[in-house]
Amino acid sequence: MKRTKAAQSEATTGRLLAVAREHFTRDGYAAAATERIVAEAGVTRGALYHHFGNKLGLYRGVLEQVHAEVGQRVEAAAMTEQDPWQALQAGCRAFLEVAADADVQRIMLLDAPAVLGWAEWRAMDARHSMRHLQEQLELLAQEGYLHPLDTEALAYMLSGAMNEATLWIATQENPQRAxxxxxxxxxxxxAGLAV
Amino acid sequence: MKRTKAAQSEATTGRLLAVAREHFTRDGYAAAATERIVAEAGVTRGALYHHFGNKLGLYRGVLEQVHAEVGQRVEAAAMTEQDPWQALQAGCRAFLEVAADADVQRIMLLDAPAVLGWAEWRAMDARHSMRHLQEQLELLAQEGYLHPLDTEALAYMLSGAMNEATLWIATQENPQRAxxxxxxxxxxxxAGLAV
DNA sequence: TTATTATACATACAGGCTGTATGTATAAAT
DNA sequence: ATTTATACATACAGCCTGTATGTATAATAA
Structure with missing residues (x-):
């Protein structure tokens, strides 16, 4: 069986990312051993270090996937609404629902800031979910729906509030109610932001 | 020179906590080596494991200190105001100022959730800063100043918003303005919460 | 006062985990 | 057909944590 290098590479990185995602979710970054990840993926650590450079590189790959998925689903929800306020609400609600997943909570919300540092974590978030949030706030501000506030500060605070909210919801015995x-x-x- | 066991113990734990705090702040939990901490504190790892059980135990000790300091300063600020709304505002503002410290940011906000897990992190926070926040919200709710909302959910979201805000502020070139x-x-x- | 016990460490060791250096087979390019 | 680059596997070195064990001294009991 002959395979092209590109296909081989893609298959290996795909398996590594999939297995790593499970391990990072279940064990957390620190306790996830690269040896166990590669064993389950059917390769050796040589493959991992060839494709991702180091353990952190693998984590970045997984995190990028998680962020992208969350961002897509939030954006999709926001786009169903025409009214800017409704779109914002819908997006926020969608985030609260999407971020209920264990992968998102453990990888994206709990470990990532400590592993990558706040700046890199936020930069990645900005390329996905949070960008939409700030754009939406700016849209509202431009159309005069909003009190004159710094949309950047506001976006961070709202994002922080929602991140914390999802983690709280997950611990409640009735998550639906929470x-x-x-x-x-x-x-x-x-509502406090509206004029 | 004869010293009582209690005094000896207190001196050693005190030095270990002080040095560990610096290392955890500068290097983060994962990269802070117990060997280097004990060397700087003038003891061996035997002392550390005797008093704190393991590296996590030492971290808990440091974190407890940081939390306590923050909680005290926030409460002090809130108590200067008589009006419940003013007290809430003052406490929030105080938190934003206190949490500008590198120790607080790295240890309490960035690493702790990943190291201890969200539940234990929040439990420790609840015993210090966040308890005041929720109490204040409940006071406002009871006196009818607040829309009928779940104060627990609200407390978590506001806390999350402020945590994120301080981390954002620290990255801005003009922190005072931020x-x-x-x-x-x-x-x-x-303001959106008020009736 | 003396014998016993418990405390506060120091030292030595074992195991796990990351990263790097090196070797090898095969696809791709020349 | 030969060279080069890619995609790994293997072996090794170094660091770091936790535990087991030894020891001196303060506290306690006899």
């Missing part, structure tokens, strides 16, 4: 409470609270907070 | 922007935004968000 989600509603968080959404209500968020709704009220956003 | 602090003001964040405080303004927070003020507006809180």
């Amino acid at each position: 989600l509603q409470k968080a959404a209500d609270s968020l709704h009220r907070l956003l | 602090l003001q922007k964040a405080a303004d935004s927070l003020h507006r968000l809180l």
